[in-house]
Amino acid sequence: MSKTITTLPPHRAPGEPPEIREPAHVPVAHVVRGGLVEGVHHGSVVVLAADGSVQFRAGDIEAAFYPRSALKPLQAVGLLRAGLPPLDDPLLALVAASHSGEERHLAGARDILALGQLTEDDLRNVPDLPYDPAVRDEWIRRGLGPTRLAQNCSGKHAAMLLTARTRGWRLDDYLDPGHPLQEELAATVADLTGRRIARVTVDGCGAPLFSVSLHGLTRAAARLATAAPGTDEGRVAHAMRTHPEMVSGSARDVARLVRAVPGLLAKDGFEGVQIAALPDGRAVGVKIADGADRARMPVTAAALAHCGVDPDVLAPFAAAPVIGGGAPVGALRATEALTSHRT
Structure with missing residues (x-):
């Protein structure tokens, strides 16, 4: 039976876009310092059982929102459907990545571009420094500035360009929502989510961003x-599972989580978004209302516990230390409402 923390509006008819409204988020994480709740992060959480039914939910899981980079696995499937040429698993994982800007990521994006006789100059994403702080610091020490290749979405953009070139579509406006490539990606997102897109805007990298629930x-x-091997969905899932460091980075929590939980598929997104799914179809979705990244993983760990994932495996992800005077004096953890209703 579904467990509910807050009363939600009834589900809209299948196929309709999610409703655009202010989401009814609820407390999902507490920042505890010295035994007192110092801060509260609101958000929404959904846990799906293997049969697709809602096993647990908190907050508002049906309102329209922007998934940010958590949408990239769906866009990767859309690119394959649209004609992206075959890529090896590391490169396909990079297509779904918010990468850290490590050399392996930059080399992979160059390789994708080279397959279409394209260069970094063809990219239309926003120039940026590497996402990983250590990589970024080293980049700056070398006197390097923002580039399109270093920006964390360059793998996706390189694949968009390669797909457009393969299909004979224009390259200079490949980010226009009316471009045939973006229309095909939108159709894939609607198909995989089961709902029409509520609204289209522009993501931080410059690509169209589709609003879903x-x-x-x-x-x-x-x-x-749960997709069969060899399908477009299955190919993306396999690449992401086997090369999580290409999807994020060697020091990122998402890569460590995928390595820790056998068969897990996971992707994070800016503004506190996380999805994770197991091979049998059990899956979780998290949105932190204020976009705080620090609350994303502890809440995700609490949600995965509802799926039966071993608590010992989740322990390194279940809390973030609160520091006072250089030493831990508390922790950021999921609220009791999330941790006390596990099956």
């Missing part, structure tokens, strides 16, 4: 995780 996004993650 947290429920729909999580349902899509489950579809990828």
